[in-house]
Amino acid sequence: MIKKIGILTSGGDAPAMNCAIAGVVKSAHAKGIEVYGIRDGYKGLYNAWFEKITVEQTTDIMSKGGTILGSARFVEFKEEEIRKVAIENLKKEGIEALVVIGGDGSYMGAQKLTEMGINCVGLPGTIDNDIVSSDFTIGFDTALNTVVEAVDRIRDTMQSHNRACVVEIMGNGCGDLVTYAAVGTGAEIVSPAEDLLSIEEMGQRAKKLREQGKRSLIILISEKSYDVPSSEIAKRIEQISGFETRATILGHIQRGGKPTAMDRYLAFTGAIFAVDQLVEGKGGLFIGLENNKLVARDIQQTLNMKAADKKPFIRKLREANEQFSK
DSSP, rough: OEEEEEEEOSOOOTTTTTHHHHHHHHHHHHTTTOOOOOTTTHHHHHTEEEEEEEEEGGTTTTTOOHHHHHHOOOGGGHHHHHHHHHHHHHHHTTOEEEEEEHHHHHHHHHHHHTTOOOOEEEEEEEEOOOOSSSSSOOHHHHHHHHHHHHHHHHHHHHHHHHHHEEEEEEOOOOOOOHHHHHHTTTTTTEOOOOGOHHHHHHHHHHHHHOOOOOOEEEEEEEOOOOSOOOOHHHHHHHHHOOOEEEEOOOGGGGOOOOOHHHHHHHHHHHHHHHHHHHHHHHHHHEEEEEEEEEEOOOOOOOOOOOOOOOHHOOOOOOOHHHHOOO
């Protein structure tokens, strides 16, 4: 039976990471296992920034956004010599296993540590929902709700002034926030990473809706998908469509805030499941949600999984949201 486990958060922060931390601490405590928080992700492993976490310290963190452990990108962890130092630090502290909360890059580190003798289990923590082997990731639901609320507010003022607005949304190459937000807001023009529209196409679609008498337009696009900034996209759409067009980049507001109940549930239950795997002596695993059920998969299998084709649904959504008649 293991006596000490560590927990770290890595990569971009996501709402409900703190719920996962609380779940690990409480579940481990119930089994007589001590939990050590590792500051600033893999960087903290290398620098031995370890701190014991008590159940009392997790009492009021469930509702807090971000991560109390901090997070940092540490590309040097790819180097074997750096990982050897991290392993030695863990052994000195008596930490026998790790829970790693983060995205794909975090799991590569977890896999390497498992191969070097420290069992690791990963939890999907990212607002982008870009981990193929889990239906949803910790933080996605909260970010989606933030996006929908923001777009609703933008719609209010666009409707008042007979304007269109290009709204740039995070996703890091995954368009789920754009697509799901389009469902939730009725955005007329949708350009997620998986099925981009050209600026000309967006302009022509906006022009058609304007000619039909549409008073306001919401245009949702994935970040980093075009070779010009959102402000330039808005300018070109205005030139093509005749719609006075603004641009809004939602930015890091999407990563903060109180986590939703669904994110808290996924994070906490996933954490309990992760601790169970470590207690059973398992490692090199990723915890995901599949058909509303938690599953544990080999990390390498997770990294090799291919995403489903999202284009058919995106195009049906476009067809529905572009409908307009007075």
